[in-house]
Amino acid sequence: MNNENINSKLTPSAKEALNELTEDFKENLIEKAYTIAKERNTANREISLRDILEAQQPSQNIIEKQKYTDYRRKRWTMLISFSGAIYAIAGILLYLFQNKKFSIENDLGLIIAVIGILLTLLAFIYGQLINKRQYLYTTTTTTTNNFSEIDSFEIVKRWQIIEQLTVSVMKEKNISDSKSNSVSQVIKYLTENFTKSEVDYLNIKQLLQSRNKILHEGYSLSDAEKKKYIEIADNLIEKLEHAKK
Secondary structure, rough: OOHHHHHOOHHHHHHHHHHHHHHHHHHHHHHHHHHHHHOOOOOOOOOOOOHHHHHHHOOOOHHHHHHHHHHHHHHHHHHHHOOOOOOOHHHHHHHHHHHHOOOOOOHHHHHHHHHHHHHHHHHHHHHHHHHHHHHHHHHHHHHHHHHHOOHHHHHHHHHHHHHHHHHHHHHHHOOOOOHHHHHHHHHHHHHHHHHOOOOHHHHHHHHHHHHHHHHHOOOOHHHHHHHHHHHHHHHHHHHHHHHHO
């Protein structure tokens, strides 16, 4: 069933709601893309296709803020526990000082209480150290882990955009339709005109191989591979977009 048949089944109110949701999504996407462009210092000049593509990816700042909020919440909980333990020890010491009497037989319960509180304090200090270490570790690996949430088919989508942009550039250069419609000619034009080194050439070759493996073999990329090939694809898209201008 094609999209036209599906759309024809929507009720007027469903179509209206869908249009509103589409506009909201579009506005949010543009805002994110504008923020990305500002970070690149290009927002005053343009919001590029690369900015739009990156805006679709999970927001690293949001994930980091959520992790920091969780870290702060745990820390405050443990600080309250720590304060309670300190007050308990202070109360026991004050009690002993006021009574000015101390014997193991009469105050055995207090001794056990003090030992228990000291163990709680040690557990608190150890927990704080582990919690901080875990937060620092997750913060430094956030960028890589973000790619866990990105589907491998993002590489296929980006390659499709690369092909479309390349064909568009070829047509602007008055290259015949027979060549611009040939996949092999498109790849040839791409590698001949948008690679400055052997590394660039190998990157495009690996990107295409990964795209084919995902599409035809159901291959699932690792997080490191996703990060690598999305960066290669986005750089290439940026070059093609500027060439098209």
